[in-house]
Amino acid sequence: MAVFLFSQWDQQASAVFSTLSVDNGGRQSVLAVCCGILPANASWSLLDAGAADILLWPSAPAGAGNIAAQCAARLQRWRATELLMQTDTVRSCLVGDSLAWRALVRNVVEVAAWTHSPVLITGETGTGKEQIAKLIHQLNGCALPASHARHGDTPLVLVDCSTLAQELAGSEFFGHEKGAFTGADSARDGAFAQADGGILFLDEVGELPLPLQAQLLRVIQEQQYKRLGSNHWQPTRFRLVCATNRDLEACVAAGTFRADLYYRIAGWRCRPPPLRERQGDILPLVSHFLQQLDPDQQHELDPAVREYLLTRHYPGNVRDLRQTVARIWHRHCGPGPLTIGDVPPDERLHAGAAWPDQCFTDAVRHALDLGVSLPAISQAAADTAMRLALAAQQGNNQRAAAMLGISDRALQMRRKGKQDGPAYH
Numbered sequence: 001m002a003v004f005l006f007s008q009w010d011q012q013a014s015a016v017f018s019t020l021s022v023d024n025g026g027r028q029s030v031l032a033v034c035c036g037i038l039p040a041n042a043s044w045s046l047l048d049a050g051a052a053d054i055l056l057w058p059s060a061p062a063g064a065g066n067i068a069a070q071c072a073a074r075l076q077r078w079r080a081t082e083l084l085m086q087t088d089t090v091r092s093c094l095v096g097d098s099l100a101w102r103a104l105v106r107n108v109v110e111v112a113a114w115t116h117s118p119v120l121i122t123g124e125t126g127t128g129k130e131q132i133a134k135l136i137h138q139l140n141g142c143a144l145p146a147s148h149a150r151h152g153d154t155p156l157v158l159v160d161c162s163t164l165a166q167e168l169a170g171s172e173f174f175g176h177e178k179g180a181f182t183g184a185d186s187a188r189d190g191a192f193a194q195a196d197g198g199i200l201f202l203d204e205v206g207e208l209p210l211p212l213q214a215q216l217l218r219v220i221q222e223q224q225y226k227r228l229g230s231n232h233w234q235p236t237r238f239r240l241v242c243a244t245n246r247d248l249e250a251c252v253a254a255g256t257f258r259a260d261l262y263y264r265i266a267g268w269r270c271r272p273p274p275l276r277e278r279q280g281d282i283l284p285l286v287s288h289f290l291q292q293l294d295p296d297q298q299h300e301l302d303p304a305v306r307e308y309l310l311t312r313h314y315p316g317n318v319r320d321l322r323q324t325v326a327r328i329w330h331r332h333c334g335p336g337p338l339t340i341g342d343v344p345p346d347e348r349l350h351a352g353a354a355w356p357d358q359c360f361t362d363a364v365r366h367a368l369d370l371g372v373s374l375p376a377i378s379q380a381a382a383d384t385a386m387r388l389a390l391a392a393q394q395g396n397n398q399r400a401a402a403m404l405g406i407s408d409r410a411l412q413m414r415r416k417g418k419q420d421g422p423a424y425h
């Protein structure tokens with residue numbers, strides 16, 4: 001965690017700030033405090049460069065104490081969040097060390113622990129949406145004053161909206177009285193009652209039929225409901241966490257999802273990235289799954305298996321990776337590392353991935369979608385390759401140049417040309 005104080009925003013301040021945030025590797029929060037006037041777009045540049053927040057130094061001397069208190073409050077909150085992120089509860093639930101993943105976990109932890117807000121989780125299948133919901137349940141308001149805390153032994157009620165039978169859906173949510181309909185032999189609580197005091201997790205919320213959307217909205221607004229066949233209102237208070245792999249905003253635009261409900265459930269939004277956007281998480285996840293499969297053993301991977309797992313395509317994301325690891329592990333026998341022979345024969349079709357691979361194609365497509373030009377894409381690819389090679393060779397120019405297949409001098413020249421941008425170490 002660092003505080004960056006600058007008297008005026010100019011090229012030099014910008015270069016120092018970029019170095020600071022690059023050095024932090026995005027793992028820590030950098031707070032920028034500006035003593036002068038901040039030009040219109042500089043706030044966004046600072047945020048882009050890694051600032052977690054920007055404070056303006058007050059013009060009156062008496063304001064100095066106040067700014068110190070503002071800094072202290074932020075640093076305290078970030079420190080507390082960082083400590084929560086290091087706990088076993090968080091680390092074993094949401095495994096991964098890539099910057100993208102750590103940034104997401106930081107947001108989830110903060111929202112889960114410091115608020116009772118509804119959360120909408122969107123993302124491809126198998127990216128960890130349900131895991132995130134489980135973590136929100138475990139942390140639910142745990143950093144709030146005791147009078148507001150609802151975590152601990154509270155219910156987590158999951159309703160999969162994609163498998164609700166139309167005729168039973170009402171009872172599933174509201175519960176029913178005995179005799180409310182044919183086959184209602186006894187009274188039964190529904191999800192709204194069961195989730196009271198805890199979390200109601202609506203998985204695949206995008207599949208909820210419109211009539212049920214209206215009923216759900218009413219219960220969220222009024223915090224009460226009636227069982228089917230009853231005239232009595234029952235109070236209920238739950239935190240709503242919803243997940244979907246649909247683009248709900250597009251559903252709202254198409255009229256298949258109610259806008260008023262959308263804004264109710266999307267108090268906070270988070271989107272776990274697909275595995276192809278966070279390859280750095282593959283090996284930590286592999287270790288985690290091997291540990292789950294065989295807690296008594298420390299399993300190693302030989303280089304060929306490691307390469308195979310790193311380059312394979314995972315359309316089912318983390319779930320796909322977990323199943324792949326399990327299949328390899330089940331074939332393994334005896335001591336020693338997992339070897340390429342442990343990869344099941346039908347899996348071998350995926351092997352031998354040539355470059356450029358699917359991940360590269362996806363990255364370029366993403367850049368094109370953002371409107372990035374060809375020269376900028378080429379430049380970014382070259383910059384990234386240089387940074388990675390230098391990092392792999394601990395900053396040794398000669399070895400990094402050899403790795404890149406260019407001359408020592410060519411790399412030196414390129415680094416020199418980059419002096420105004422982020423530093424390569």
Ligand SMILES: Nc1ncnc2c1ncn2[C@@H]1O[C@H](COP(=O)(O)OP(=O)(O)OP(=O)(O)O)[C@@H](O)[C@H]1O
Nearest residue numbers: 093094095096124125126127128129130131318319
């Ligand atoms: N970051 C993670 N750390 C550990 N396990 C994970 C992580 N992400 C996903 N998993 C595991 O991957 C599997 C799929 O995760 P999960 O069910 O949360 O995905 P999902 O996005 O809800 O999928 P779907 O949309 O298909 O319901 C689970 O077995 C889960 O334990």
